[in-house]
Amino acid sequence: xxxxxxxxxxxxxxxxxxxxxxxxxxxxxxxxxxxxxxxxxxxxxxxxxxxxxxxxxxxxxxxxxxxxxxxx
Amino acid sequence: xxxxxxxxxxxxxxxxxxxxxxxxxxxxxxxxxxxxxxxxxxxxxxxxxxxxxxxxxxxxxxxxxxxxxxxxxxxxxxxxxxxxxxxxxxxxxxxxxxxxxxxxxxxxxxxxxxxxxxxxxxxxxxxxxxxxxxxxxxxxxxxxxxxxxxxxxxxxxxxxxxxxxxxxxxxxxxxxxxxxxxxxxxxxxxxxxxxxxxxxxxxxxxxxxxxxxxxxxxxxxxxxxxxxxxxxxxxxxxxxxxxxxxxxxxxxxxxxxxxxxxxxxxxxxxxxxxxxxxxxxxxxxxxxxxxxxxxxxxxxxxxxxxxxxxxxxxxxxxxxxxxxxxxxxxxxxxxxxxxxxxxxxxxxxxxxxxxxxxxxxxxxxxxxxxxxxxxxxxxxxxxxxxxxxxxxxxxxxxxxxxxxxxxxxxxxxxxxxxxxxxxxxxxxxxxxxxxxxxxxxxxxxxxxxxxxxxxxxxxxxxxxxxxxxxxxxxxxxxxxxxxxxxxxxxxxxxxxxxxxxxxxxxxxxxxxxxxxxxxxxxxxxxxxxxxxxx
Numbered sequence: 001x002x003x004x005x006x007x008x009x010x011x012x013x014x015x016x017x018x019x020x021x022x023x024x025x026x027x028x029x030x031x032x033x034x035x036x037x038x039x040x041x042x043x044x045x046x047x048x049x050x051x052x053x054x055x056x057x058x059x060x061x062x063x064x065x066x067x068x069x070x071x072x
Numbered sequence: 073x074x075x076x077x078x079x080x081x082x083x084x085x086x087x088x089x090x091x092x093x094x095x096x097x098x099x100x101x102x103x104x105x106x107x108x109x110x111x112x113x114x115x116x117x118x119x120x121x122x123x124x125x126x127x128x129x130x131x132x133x134x135x136x137x138x139x140x141x142x143x144x145x146x147x148x149x150x151x152x153x154x155x156x157x158x159x160x161x162x163x164x165x166x167x168x169x170x171x172x173x174x175x176x177x178x179x180x181x182x183x184x185x186x187x188x189x190x191x192x193x194x195x196x197x198x199x200x201x202x203x204x205x206x207x208x209x210x211x212x213x214x215x216x217x218x219x220x221x222x223x224x225x226x227x228x229x230x231x232x233x234x235x236x237x238x239x240x241x242x243x244x245x246x247x248x249x250x251x252x253x254x255x256x257x258x259x260x261x262x263x264x265x266x267x268x269x270x271x272x273x274x275x276x277x278x279x280x281x282x283x284x285x286x287x288x289x290x291x292x293x294x295x296x297x298x299x300x301x302x303x304x305x306x307x308x309x310x311x312x313x314x315x316x317x318x319x320x321x322x323x324x325x326x327x328x329x330x331x332x333x334x335x336x337x338x339x340x341x342x343x344x345x346x347x348x349x350x351x352x353x354x355x356x357x358x359x360x361x362x363x364x365x366x367x368x369x370x371x372x373x374x375x376x377x378x379x380x381x382x383x384x385x386x387x388x389x390x391x392x393x394x395x396x397x398x399x400x401x402x403x404x405x406x407x408x409x410x411x412x413x414x415x416x417x418x419x420x421x422x423x424x425x426x427x428x429x430x431x432x433x434x435x436x437x438x439x440x441x442x443x444x445x446x447x448x449x450x451x452x453x454x455x456x457x458x459x460x461x462x463x464x465x466x467x468x469x470x471x472x473x474x475x476x477x478x479x480x481x482x483x484x485x486x487x488x489x490x491x492x493x494x495x496x497x498x499x500x501x502x503x504x505x506x507x508x509x510x511x512x513x514x515x516x517x518x519x520x521x522x523x524x525x526x527x528x529x530x531x532x533x534x535x536x537x538x539x540x541x542x543x544x545x546x547x548x549x550x551x552x553x554x555x556x557x558x559x560x561x562x563x564x565x566x567x568x569x570x571x572x573x574x575x576x577x578x579x580x581x582x583x584x585x586x587x588x589x590x591x592x593x594x595x596x597x598x599x600x601x602x603x604x605x606x
Contacts, residue, residue, distance in 0.1 A: 053539060
C-alpha cells in the first residue's frame, strides 16, 4: 500500500495542474476579457486566491506523497 | 507514518475535567454561540435578494460590483483569513478569549446590518457599510468554529470526543434551520410589502439578543484545561502560523486534512443543503416558501444524526464513517436529483380536466408606447400539484416596434405526496452530511497538537468549506448552463442533443471533488490516531 501511496503523488500533481488550467483558462480568462467590474471580482479570486491554493496545495501534497511522507 | 511535531504534555488531567455537569455547560456554551454565528451568517445569504434591492441596485454598476464582492469575498477569501487570524490568537492567548471576540464581532456586524439605511437614503455609504460588515461576519465565522470545536474536545473524555464535539457539528445545520424559520415567521406575520420595506431587518436585529445571552454564558466559562496546562508548563509556541505551515511535519497534515477530509465534506455539505435548495427553486421551479419548508423539515429530521454519527465514531472510528458517507453520496447524487426533478416535473403528471384558470392583465410602462401583457395560467393536476405560468410580453399598436421574446416564469406548488418524497430526498442528503460532518471535529482535533491546534484545524476546515464548498453553486451552475447551451446549439443545428439530462450536469462538481477526497482519505488517513494529550 505504501508503494501506491507514494506513486499516487504523481496523480495529485497532475490534478493540481489540471485545476490551474480549469480555473485560469476556462474560468478566469473569459471573465477578464468580458471587462465589466462584476466579472472582474470572480476572475481575480480564481486567479490569485483559488488557483494558488488548489494547485499549490495539490502539487505540494503530491510531492510529499512522492517523498513517502504519508507512509503508514 | 512519522508523527507531527507535537509538544509533549502530560495527560494527567484531573477527574474534575470530565465532570458531566461541567461538560454539558461547556458544550452548551460553545454550541449556542456557534449556532448563533451560523444563523447570523446565513440570514444574509437567505435575504440576499431583498438586501440587493435595498443596498445594491442592479442598474448601478459600482453597487453591483460591491454586491459581487460581498458574496465572493465573505464566502471565499475572508473565512480562511479569519481562521488564520483568530486561530493564531487562540493558540497564543487561549480558546475562551478568542471565541468570545469572534462572537461579539459577529453579533455586532449582524445587528448593524439591520440598522443601515438603504441606498436610496444615504447613497454609496450604504453598500460600503454592508460590505464591510459582511466581511467582518466572514472573518468572525472563520475564527469561531475551530475555537468551539477545540474548546469542547479539550474538555471531553477521550472515549467520548466524537459524541461531545458532534454538538458543535449540529450548529451549522441548526443555524440554517433557525434562519429559515425566523425568515418564514417574519414573512408570515406581515404583508410582503412590509417585509420588503422594513420587515427583513427583524432577523438581523433579534440576533443581538441571542448574542448577548451567549456572551454572558461563555464569559463565565473557564479556559480549556489542555491549553491552560500547556500554558502553565510554558509549552505555548511563539509563532503558531510558522509552526503550523512552515514545518513540513505539521504542514503535511494540514494538507492531508484538507484534501483527504474537509474538501469532500465541504462539497457534501453544500450539495445536501444549499444546492438542494437552489435546485428546488431554480431547476425544479418549486415556489420559494414550499422549497424552504422542504429543506427545513429535512434539516429538522436529520440533525439528530450528527450526534448519532459522532457517538458511533467513538465506537468504530471516524475515518470509516466519513468516507462511507462521502462514497454513498457521490454514488447516489444523480439518481436522487433525478427523482427530485421528476417529483416537480408537470409533464409526468395528469392535468385535471376543465381546471385551467387563465387571467390576462395589461400594465402601462412609464414613458413608453408599449404595454406589458401579463398572462397568468394556473394548471391543476390530479395529485394536487399546481403550475403557475406567468407570461410577460410587450405589446404595442405601432407595427414598426419589434416584438420581443416573451418572458415565461414557471412556479410549481407540488402536491402532498410529492412534497413528502422531496423531504425524503433532501433528508437522505442531510444524512450524508451528518455522516461526513458529524465526526470531523473530533477527527481534526486529534490530528494536531495542543500548541497549534486552533490554527492548524481552522484553516483546512474553512478552505474545505469556504472554497471547495463555496465554489459549488458557481461551478455547478456553470456546468449546467454549459450543458444547456450545448443542447440549444445542437437543437438549432438539427443534431442529436449531447446531454439527455442537462439539469444533472452540475452534480459532476461534488462527485469529482468528493471522489478525489475519498481516494486521498482512503489511502492516506490513519484512522487509528485518537491521541490529543500531546
